[in-house]
Amino acid sequence: MNISKYRLISVLGKNIRCSNSRGITTEELNRQNELFSSEKKRQKEKVGRIEKIEVEYEGSQNKTQLVMNKNISTPYDCARHLSESITKRSVVALINDTTLWHMHKPLPDSCKLELLHYHIQQPNLVNKVYWRTCSFLLGALINSAFKDNVEVKLHSFPSPNVRSGSFVYDVQLSLDNWKPETKELKVLSIEMIKFCQKQHPIHCLDVSVDLALDIFKDNPHKTQQIPDIAAHNSGKITLFKAGQHIDISKGPMVSNTSHIGRFTVSNVIKLDTDIEGGPIYRFQGVSLPSSIILDHFAYGILEARAKELNPARIPGSQGVINEDESFVSHMAV
Amino acid sequence: MNQADVSKLVSRLKTKVNPRLRKFRSPEGPEGRLNKLRKTVTALIKHERIELNYPRADEARMYAERLISDGIRYGDCHKTTMEMADYWLVEKQLVHKLFKVLVPRFQDYSISYTKLYRAPRPPVPGDNYSKAILELRGHPYPSLTVDTHSNKNLIHNILLEEAKKAYRNTKYAEIAAKIDAVEEKLKDIEIEEPSKSA
Structure with a gap:
């Protein structure tokens, strides 16, 4: 032993x-x-009175409309209404065809929702x-x-x-x-x-x-x-x-x-x-x-x-590296 | 010494042939076992994709492969093959399907004619048998597995493509270095030669 x-x-x-x-x-x-x-708790309590929003889900086969809670419901919650397999495979949400949205981030307004996964045509x-x-x-x-x-x-x-x-x-x-x-x-x-x-x-x-x-x-x-x-x-x-x-x-x-x-x-x-x-x-x-x-x-x-050295920019004492501006990123990569 | 070449007598199957056949529980003995397998082979030829218990699927696969390969080898004018088809296919209209549809489809195949997948067990209490899906290749149904080959934009395909490019670049650099070395040698020789002649 x-x-x-x-x-x-x-x-x-x-x-x-x-x-x-x-x-x-x-x-x-x-x-x-x-x-x-x-x-996180403070932000959740700040929401106050719960308002409803309408989320239009567009899947590959079907379209659904979901009524969710403003600033509380996340794309993940929407996915849980749809099916377990969609919940498990979804990587990131695409809102109004333009904005990438984290799955666990509350939705602020009514929107069109698409859930992306690894096997889509343009991943x-x-x-x-x-x-x-x-x-x-x-x-x-x-x-x-x-x-x-x-x-x-x-x-x-x-x-x-x-x-x-x-x-x-x-x-x-x-x-x-x-x-x-x-x-x-x-x-x-x-x-x-x-x-x-x-x-x-x-x-x-x-x-x-x-x-x-x-x-x-x-x-x-x-x-x-x-x-x-x-x-x-x-x-x-x-x-x-x-x-x-x-x-x-x-x-x-x-x-x-x-x-x-x-x-x-x-x-x-x-x-x-x-x-x-x-x-x-x-x-x-x-x-x-x-x-x-x-x-x-x-x-x-x-x-x-x-194993080879990655050619990405090497950080220096001058100039702070900004990680890409893709939080509100657009379709072009 | 005078042994015949086995592959000339029986066509070599592309799937694994079990050394020992499974005894399926049957009160009618070996004949009952064959009757069970006849049902499965017939269903496979008829539906082209079936879901069943794994042992039966694995066993029936060998008989189906043998039947199709004999059909391709001897054609429909061979008496023994026709008798075999008559025996294995319980529904007689499938004999036509075997010779007119499946034989032309599999004629040029260099791989097995059937495909066997392991399937998940159904969540039914008491059913503890492992399941399988047996299908004929070239069937018209959608694929059971996800296609990860054809889409170039999938993450692993991008990574492999870039790795290929990087590998080629190193090889080109090596070749270029070799050519440079040879040229330098040639230059040295050219410079030396006139000095010798002078």
Whole structure:
């Protein structure tokens, strides 16, 4: 028994631990979550008298009209009225043929609703949403995967680009010249799959700048980015939460972590930047939704390609990276 | 030494043939077993897609494959084949379907003529048998599985396409480097030759 445990620890590598303990402290995480849930509660109570809206659902075969609650009902609730299979497969909602809408974000007005999934004829927007979610979840993984002696500060992730072959999260680590071993990458991938199997819904919340600064007060990079992001988004910061992890993104994201099928953390590369406080590492990965099944050989080709450095912009101390403006994105990708 | 080549006597099937046949519970003995399978083979030829218990589907598949491959091999003027068709197809109008519809359809096939899927068990208490769907290829019904090949915009197809492009670019770069190396060598030779002649 002891021998097998010893082996397991030796397999896990020097810096990576398996689970439950975090690079970000538990108290800090609880504080963030309390702020998030209290703000969510406050916004829900602010709605006041419940008004009705009419949502016209347009499916591939049928059209339906649903009467929903203004500022309370989400596209996810609409999907639950339709069928279980639609609820499970829907990735993101398309409102009035123009706006992509997160599945768990309340609808503010009467609208035309379309629910997109991975197998539609033109899934470019869906792919982008999926890729963004993968970046976000990679951040959640990195936050929780390292031992306490390694300081982890999430920086940002660039706009999702499926054609580059990998999604990215840039992170500041207090490790000099860390080159991950294959087994360490494997442990990271397994941890990610375990996290996704818990089927966390991904929640979305618009908050003010002050609250966002309060939530991310321990992270100097996020604190620096927040005013600029708010300036481009009419004074609001959009937060996303999966499990206990909270991050800034313009969204939208997929509705649940159960959408993630295969997930590989393919490489970690040290970046050459002038950001103060420690070296920045670029975590890269590749993933496929659970509804798309690919054989291991073809997936191996994708994994091999994802090992090369992603050409996305490298963050610098000047100029804050704005993640793409796709929250109110249009059909063109 | 004088053994005949088996594949010349019996056509080789494209599906796996079980080494041991299943005994289906039947009070009439082996004949009852065959009667059960005749029903299934007839239904398969008639409806082209049937849902049933897995063991029966797997067993009936072998007989259906053999029947169609014999039909293709010997045609409808062969006495033994016609007798076999008469035996296996309970409804006699299906003999015409076998020779006039299925034989022309499967003539040029290099793969199996039937397809077997594992189906989910129905949520009925007491029914603990695993289910299967058995179908003839080239049937007119919509496909049971999702088509992930033809749409180029699906996420895995985009990723594979880009991986292909990246691989080709590295190969082109390698070839270009080789050509450059050869040209440089040629230049050196050209420069050396005049100096030698001088």
